[in-house]
Structures are given as C-alpha cells and as structure tokens.
Amino acid sequence: MSLPVLSYATAHADPPEFIRQLRHALLTTGFLYLSSIDAVVPDWRASWDAAFAASADFFAHDEATKVEGIGMARSRHFRGYSAYGVEVTQGRHDLREQIDLGPDTEPAVEYPPPPGTRIERVLYGPNQYPSFVPALEPALRHWHALCTSISCVLLSLLAESLTPSPSRLTSLFATRPDREGEPAYSRMKVVRYPPVRPGDDDEGGGLGVGAHKDGGGLTLLAQDATGGLQVQLWDGEWVGVEPREYELVINVGQVVERFSAGLYAATTHRVLPTRSSSARLSIPFFFCPRLDALVPVLSPSDIHPALLDEAARTANGAEKKSEVRQGDLHEEVFGLAAWRGITRSHGDVWTKFYGREVDPVGGPEVLA
Numbered sequence: 422m423s424l425p426v427l428s429y430a431t432a433h434a435d436p437p438e439f440i441r442q443l444r445h446a447l448l449t450t451g452f453l454y455l456s457s458i459d460a461v462v463p464d465w466r467a468s469w470d471a472a473f474a475a476s477a478d479f480f481a482h483d484e485a486t487k488v489e490g491i492g493m494a495r496s497r498h499f500r501g502y503s504a505y506g507v508e509v510t511q512g513r514h515d516l517r518e519q520i521d522l523g524p525d526t527e528p529a530v531e532y533p534p535p536p537g538t539r540i541e542r543v544l545y546g547p548n549q550y551p552s553f554v555p556a557l558e559p560a561l562r563h564w565h566a567l568c569t570s571i572s573c574v575l576l577s578l579l580a581e582s583l584t585p586s587p588s589r590l591t592s593l594f595a596t597r598p599d600r601e602g603e604p605a606y607s608r609m610k611v612v613r614y615p616p617v618r619p620g621d622d623d624e625g626g627g628l629g630v631g632a633h634k635d636g637g638g639l640t641l642l643a644q645d646a647t648g649g650l651q652v653q654l655w656d657g658e659w660v661g662v663e664p665r666e667y668e669l670v671i672n673v674g675q676v677v678e679r680f681s682a683g684l685y686a687a688t689t690h691r692v693l694p695t696r697s698s699s700a701r702l703s704i705p706f707f708f709c710p711r712l713d714a715l716v717p718v719l720s721p722s723d724i725h726p727a728l729l730d731e732a733a734r735t736a737n738g739a740e741k742k743s744e745v746r747q748g749d750l751h752e753e754v755f756g757l758a759a760w761r762g763i764t765r766s767h768g769d770v771w772t773k774f775y776g777r778e779v780d781p782v783g784g785p786e787v788l789a
C-alpha cells in the first residue's frame with residue numbers, strides 16, 4: 422500500500438477538496454506526502470537544499486568538535502547536539518546523531534528555577550548554532566519559519582475538517598499577547614543515521630529510532646533519498662515511507678489524537694538502521710501547542726456528523742494496531758507531557774541541570 426499524496430497547491434486553490442482528501446488520509450494511513458509546495462513557496466527547493474547541505478557540513482565534523490561546540494549538555498533548555506547512540510526511545514538507544522532545536526527565545530525562567538516555578542517553562546530558551554558552520558544558523562532558522570507557516574495552514578484545514586469550532590484547536594498554538602516569550606513550542610531536529618556498524622543491530626534489534634507516536638500536533642518531515650522510515654498500518658503491517666524529492670511527509674501526533682477523541686490517531690512509526698553505504702539525513706519538524714495549553718477532547722456533538730460516519734465506515738469495527746503503548750497525554754498542560762518526553766530521552770541533561778531535588782515530574786526513569 423502506498424501513502425496518499427496531497428497537493429499543497431490544492432490546499433490553497435480548493436480548500437474543500439483538500440479537506441476531503443485530508444480526512445481520508447488521516448482516517449486510514451495517518452501519514453501522507455505533501456507535494457507541490459514549490460507552487461506556493463517560491464524558494465522551497467533552494468531552502469530545502471540549503472538546509473540539507475549545511476546539515477551535512479555540520480555532521481562531517483568530528484564528534485569532539487560537535488560535542489564541545491554545541492553539545493546538549495551545554496543547554497539547560499535541552500537544545501543542541503547529541504552524539505550517536507545518546508538519545509533514548511522506549512528505553513533503547515537510537516542509532517542516530519542529531520541537533521535539537523526549538524523556538525528561539527530568551528529563557529522564560531531564571532536558573533536555578535525559583536521554588537514554585539512550573540518546571541516545563543524552563544524548556545523555553547535559545548538554540549545553539551555552530552560557529553564552525555556559519556551557514557547552518559540562517560538555513561535552519563528559515564526552515565523552521567517555513568515549516569511553521571505550512572503547519573499553520575495545515576492545522577487550520579485539519580481543524581475545519583473535524584469540527585465547526587476549529588479555533589478550539591488552532592488557539593492552542595497561538596501566542597498569548599501577555600506571554601510573547603512563550604510561543605508555540607515547535608521542536609525541530611536535524612538527524613543523521615549513519616550506516617550500521619557491526620554489532621549495532623544484531624541481537625539487540627537496534628533501530629535508527631525505535632517505534633513511537635509523535636507527541637505534538639503535526640509533524641513535517643523532510644528526508645533525503647536514502648529511505649528507512651516505516652509506518653505501522655491498521656493491521657499492524659510495517660510499510661516503508663519511500664523518499665519523494667522536495668515533498669514533506671506529514672503525520673499527526675498525540676495532541677491531534679487527543680483533541681479529535683482518537684478519530685485522527687497518531688500513527689506508530691520507526692526508522693530502520695541505515696543499510697546503504699552512506700548516511701541518511703532527515704529534518705523532522707514537530708508543530709506543537711504552547712507549553713501552557715490544555716488540550717481539550719472534542720465530544721461527539723462537537724464533531725462534524727459526516728466525519729463520524731466516515732470514520733465508522735473506514736474502521737469497520739477494527740482497532741488500529743500499534744507496537745507502542747497508549748498515549749502520554751493526560752488532563753494536564755501540554756508542557757508536562759513535553760517535559761516528561763524530553764527528560765526521558767536526555768536523562769544526562771536532566772541530571773546535570775535539574776534532578777529530583779528540583780523536579781518532581783520528569784527524569785529518565787519516569788514512564789507515561
């Protein structure tokens with residue numbers, strides 16, 4: 422089965438048609454390609470090439486240069502570089518190296534956080550960019566801005582496809598006038614999956630990134646021509662998300678799953694270890710609400726009746742199969758789920774700056 426391809430040009434020229442296709446994609450595969458972005462964003466291809474070229478230049482430096490230059494251990498906001506095998510998904514080490522970025526702001530909270538601080542607010546702060554690859558900062562800032570603007574368009578169409586009150590979703594991503602320094606918490610990663618090393622993927626079953634559902638609202642992924650990403654379909658079968666040049670791969674995360682009362686389920690996915698002789702590069706962008714946003718759950722009376730009908734017909738009584746446990750998003754502000762997720766993935770950074778004394782919420786041993 423191949424994944425649906427939706428045209429970004431159609432999103433602008435014929436929104437009702439785009440919404441129809443989007444509903445179908447999100448009720449079935451939960452993953453889709455977005456094509457024809459260059460028809461709407463004139464510098465799309467050049468921006469794509471610039472982001473990948475500067476990222477490749479960065480990764481070509483040796484590990485010590487990358488760690489000393491912008492290692493995540495230098496950032497109490499969990500931004501920066503993680504060496505190969507450092508990040509953890511589902512308790513296992515991922516076979517990739519990466520830079521983590523987010524909205525580039527002043528720190529929202531001083532350090533150490535004063536008693537009574539909502540701990541997740543420490544996640545707001547500046548990114549780290551390497552002075553030894555000057556082209557990376559402008560290329561990634563621009564890419565973050567492009568992905569933000571595409572996400573806003575897609576999120577509004579998605580919200581319209583669900584409910585007569587779309588602003589209940591879109592408002593979660595809008596900056597509050599009294600909290601300008603705490604915008605939508607959209608993270609981005611620049612990732613390199615090197616060819617597998619002997620022993621990396623034998624008995625241990627190591628993966629580029631282990632099976633998971635994304636935590637945010639929408640994910641926009643740019644991948645190079647290598648391949649390796651797989652999604653788990655309704656029946657549990659894994660299928661490859663084959664590379665398509667200059668197209669984004671789009672999926673929804675647990676924020677949309679919760680808001681839509683499970684109708685638009687977050688699809689489980691993973692990345693296989695790289696088998697080709699050269700490394701794979703990808704740039705996932707996670708469009709997320711503000712950290713203080715409380716994600717409501719739509720009741721059936723808030724959902725378009727035609728969508729409920731279509732969902733019932735599509736599922737036909739079946740449950741979507743997934744290798745991972747249920748979501749990690751509860752009746753709480755989005756930031757707490759984000760905090761648990763990032764502190765679990767980067768326990769070393771948590772221990773260095775926070776630890777149990779400061780933080781009763783997160784940490785490497787905290788499960789959903």
Ligand SMILES: O=C(O)CCC(=O)C(=O)O
Pocket residue numbers: 610612630635642644650690691692703704705
């Ligand atoms: O690199 C990819 O293709 C996907 C990465 C991913 O799923 C993630 O970082 O959440």
Ligand SMILES: [Fe+2]
Pocket residue numbers: 633634635690
């Ligand atoms: Fe993911």
